[in-house]
Amino acid sequence: MKNAENTDMRHTDAVCVNEEQVKHPWWDNLKYLVVGIVFGITFVKAEIVSWFRIQEMFQLTSFHMYGVIGTAVVVGAISIQIIKRFNIKTIYGEEIVINEKKFNKGQIYGGLMFGIGWAITGACPGPLFAHIGAGFTVIAVTFLSAVAGTWVYGYLRDKLPH
Amino acid sequence: MLELIQQPWPWYVAGIFIGLTVPTLLIVGNKSFGISSNLRHICAACIPGNVKFFQYDWKKEIWNWFFAAGIVLGGFIAMNFLANPDAIEVADATKANLREAGVTDFTNLLPSDVFSWDSLLSLRGFFFMIVGGFLVGFGTRYAGGCTSGHAIMGLSTLQWPSLVATICFMIGGFVSAWFIVPFLLGL
Numbered sequence: 001m002k003n004a005e006n007t008d009m010r011h012t013d014a015v016c017v018n019e020e021q022v023k024h025p026w027w028d029n030l031k032y033l034v035v036g037i038v039f040g041i042t043f044v045k046a047e048i049v050s051w052f053r054i055q056e057m058f059q060l061t062s063f064h065m066y067g068v069i070g071t072a073v074v075v076g077a078i079s080i081q082i083i084k085r086f087n088i089k090t091i092y093g094e095e096i097v098i099n100e101k102k103f104n105k106g107q108i109y110g111g112l113m114f115g116i117g118w119a120i121t122g123a124c125p126g127p128l129f130a131h132i133g134a135g136f137t138v139i140a141v142t143f144l145s146a147v148a149g150t151w152v153y154g155y156l157r158d159k160l161p162h
Numbered sequence: 163m164l165e166l167i168q169q170p171w172p173w174y175v176a177g178i179f180i181g182l183t184v185p186t187l188l189i190v191g192n193k194s195f196g197i198s199s200n201l202r203h204i205c206a207a208c209i210p211g212n213v214k215f216f217q218y219d220w221k222k223e224i225w226n227w228f229f230a231a232g233i234v235l236g237g238f239i240a241m242n243f244l245a246n247p248d249a250i251e252v253a254d255a256t257k258a259n260l261r262e263a264g265v266t267d268f269t270n271l272l273p274s275d276v277f278s279w280d281s282l283l284s285l286r287g288f289f290f291m292i293v294g295g296f297l298v299g300f301g302t303r304y305a306g307g308c309t310s311g312h313a314i315m316g317l318s319t320l321q322w323p324s325l326v327a328t329i330c331f332m333i334g335g336f337v338s339a340w341f342i343v344p345f346l347l348g349l
Contacts, residue, residue, distance in 0.1 A: 032193070035183060036229040036230060039236060044236070045170065050271045065173075068180065072177045076181040076185070076317075080318050083188065090191060100321065101324055111326070111330025114297065114298060115331040117294050119334075119336075133233065147205060148299065150202055152296075
């Protein structure tokens with residue numbers, strides 16, 4: 001029961017719920033580090049983590065970011081279709097599970113708030129990590145502030161409209 | 163080859179790499195692509211307080227930190243070993259708009275006159291670095307995901323709540339870029 005409750009709590013924002021049956025040693029996580037490295041290099045090399053790219057996107061003066069996100073969605077969607085069609089399993093032979101996202105008003109209010117912050121900082125959470133790695137040390141402050149924002153959301157959660 | 167990597171990568175190359183992250187994470191360990199959850203796991207691990215939202219077994223999400231640490235390392239590698247020797251690309255129209263609003267540095271990924279330790283304690287720096295970060299952290303969790311979790315993972319799996327979230331990200335961003343950012347730059 002406690003376990004079910006735990007899953008439920010992690011489920012509330014419908015991402016990162018991974019109930020794997022296989023037990024892994026810690027170093028198994030290094031594969032995610034490798035995926036992250038490729039991802040981080042892409043972020044910097046395609047200048048997706050450029051504050052200016054985000055301004056361009058919202059000022060509608062460049063196609064770049066629309067191209068990046070659009071291509072990523074198309075490639076992601078085709079991959080998901082292939083996984084479903086051919087019933088592709090994980091490398092451990094487990095069924096691939098995709099969690100359904102439930103609608104709540106948070107996606108509207110929170111979405112608007114994040115959008116405002118996105119244009120100001122020029123970064124969503126991923127680029128914040130890349131900025132710090134790329135040597136913009138002051139972004140560690142922005143990152144901590146984002147952690148604080150997440151904490152305050154958790155604290156106020158019951159009082160906010162969802 | 164190295165020279166080719168050092169050039170800024172075109173959008174379709176970046177899009178393919180980012181898009182392929184979705185099936186890669188699923189196939190190597192059944193993980194849903196998402197980054198903002200890291201912030202929640204940090205809260206759960208370090209400062210859960212009495213908040214129910216942070217009472218869960220964060221150790222099951224450690225993979226997400228490895229992924230985030232990879233992004234930090236990737237940023238480091240790209241900047242130190244694969245850096246493009248020229249100034250970054252900025253559209254002329256946006257350059258003109260921002261120059262008018264008071265930005266002077268167009269050479270790096272972040273304008274140094276806005277984002278730096280020196281300007282952190284100015285009113286302008288406070289809004290760009292601290293208030294901006296707070297909105298990102300609060301908003302992504304309230305929305306249940308960020309650009310990766312909703313716009314890429316959510317849209318790839320054809321989930322309409324993610325479409326709603328993505329549209330709201332964009333509306334917030336447009337309002338912010340056209341009205342709030344120019345105002346804040348003038349502070």
